[in-house]
Amino acid sequence: MDRRQKKTRSAIYNxxxxxxxxxxxxxxxxxxxxxxxxxxxxxxxxxxxxxDDLLRSLCNDIFDHVFSDSPGKEKTHDFSCVKGxxxxxxxxxxxxxxxxxxxxxxLSEEGGDIFMxxxxxxxxxxxxxxxxKVSSDIPGDYILNHMVSxxxxxxxxxxxxxxxxxxxxxxFFLKTTPLP
Numbered sequence: 001m002d003r004r005q006k007k008t009r010s011a012i013y014n015x016x017x018x019x020x021x022x023x024x025x026x027x028x029x030x031x032x033x034x035x036x037x038x039x040x041x042x043x044x045x046x047x048x049x050x051x052d053d054l055l056r057s058l059c060n061d062i063f064d065h066v067f068s069d070s071p072g073k074e075k076t077h078d079f080s081c082v083k084g085x086x087x088x089x090x091x092x093x094x095x096x097x098x099x100x101x102x103x104x105x106x107l108s109e110e111g112g113d114i115f116m117x118x119x120x121x122x123x124x125x126x127x128x129x130x131x132x133k134v135s136s137d138i139p140g141d142y143i144l145n146h147m148v149s150x151x152x153x154x155x156x157x158x159x160x161x162x163x164x165x166x167x168x169x170x171x172f173f174l175k176t177t178p179l180p
Contacts, residue, residue, distance in 0.1 A: 008039060012044065017099075019032055062099060067122045097162075104160065
């Protein structure tokens with residue numbers, strides 16, 4: 001992607017996330033995004049086929065960074081030297097907190113289905129290696145489903161109760177879903 005395309009895509013993302021701060025995903029129209037980004041309809045459609053496509057792309061951008069195997073030192077946190085699933089969970093929460101001003105707009109109605117689908121896919125990849133380490137007679141697939149569902153719903157709850165820090169949310173999750 002050349003610099004002009006990156007600038008346009010950034011304008012579309014910014015317009016979209018600004019609108020999500022004001023209203024739910026289902027109420028936002030492509031025309032509103034176009035108007036806010038100050039671009040033409042053809043330009044929008046040269047980047048995204050639909051509003052859902054835009055949301056999928058936004059999710060990919062967020063999750064590719066959030067679920068990075070090698071987190072680096074960042075302005076608000078440093079998980080570069082900390083290992084383990086518990087640390088990765090807290091790291092994920094720090095990044096989601098950066099998007100908390102518009103995340104509730106995504107998680108409402110059908111936008112939440114798209115977001116949660118991508119989120120659960122990434123969580124499944126994160127938790128899959130540890131499902132077999134849980135010593136019990138409970139099937140591994142059940143354990144994996146439980147961890148993924150619990151954490152994704154924890155994030156949905158947190159988006160409506162933002163007074164808690166990433167460490168507190170991580171602690172809540174780890175107390176209700178102990179990891180091996």
